[in-house]
Amino acid sequence: MLHGWDNFFIMAGTTLIGLVFVAVTVGTGFSKSSIVHGTRGFLTPTLIRFSGVLFLSLAVLAPWPSARPIGIILTLGGLAGLAYQIKVIVGRHKVGLILLDWHDWLPHVGVPALGSGSLIAGATGLLAERSFAPYAIAGAAVLLLFAGIYGAWDLTLWMIKNREKT
Numbered sequence: 001m002l003h004g005w006d007n008f009f010i011m012a013g014t015t016l017i018g019l020v021f022v023a024v025t026v027g028t029g030f031s032k033s034s035i036v037h038g039t040r041g042f043l044t045p046t047l048i049r050f051s052g053v054l055f056l057s058l059a060v061l062a063p064w065p066s067a068r069p070i071g072i073i074l075t076l077g078g079l080a081g082l083a084y085q086i087k088v089i090v091g092r093h094k095v096g097l098i099l100l101d102w103h104d105w106l107p108h109v110g111v112p113a114l115g116s117g118s119l120i121a122g123a124t125g126l127l128a129e130r131s132f133a134p135y136a137i138a139g140a141a142v143l144l145l146f147a148g149i150y151g152a153w154d155l156t157l158w159m160i161k162n163r164e165k166t
Helices: 006-014 018-026 032-061 069-096 102-127 133-166
Strands: none
Touching: 006 032, 006 133, 018 032, 018 102, 032 069, 032 102, 069 102, 102 133
């Protein structure tokens, strides 16, 4: 079912991962105490989302004997993504990085949750041999890439804004 999608997943797996490393270099010179909350709040979820897209892309590109193993792996990956999203929300509340505006909730909470949901839908569609499955999996990759890019951008802006406080 994933025949012909090779180029898409190769591009998705390699696109924009370096953006995180650019954002991290902006933070050099911060004291450890001032950067730890921002790192936990923005950098780790961003890295997890980029790593998730990379894992998804590599898993889809592997020559599986059938759709069953990849369907199971991607279903578990989507469920893990939803569980991690809940952990991120709880963790941000604990350290006071609460997102008050809808325009903050959408890219930091809604888009990653929708991406994980799309991955679960695509993976179960793959198991059921439904034609929508590759599109749902590709949609998940795009949504998680978008969430990662937005997270890297927010991290960069947070570091620049807080540079004077160190």
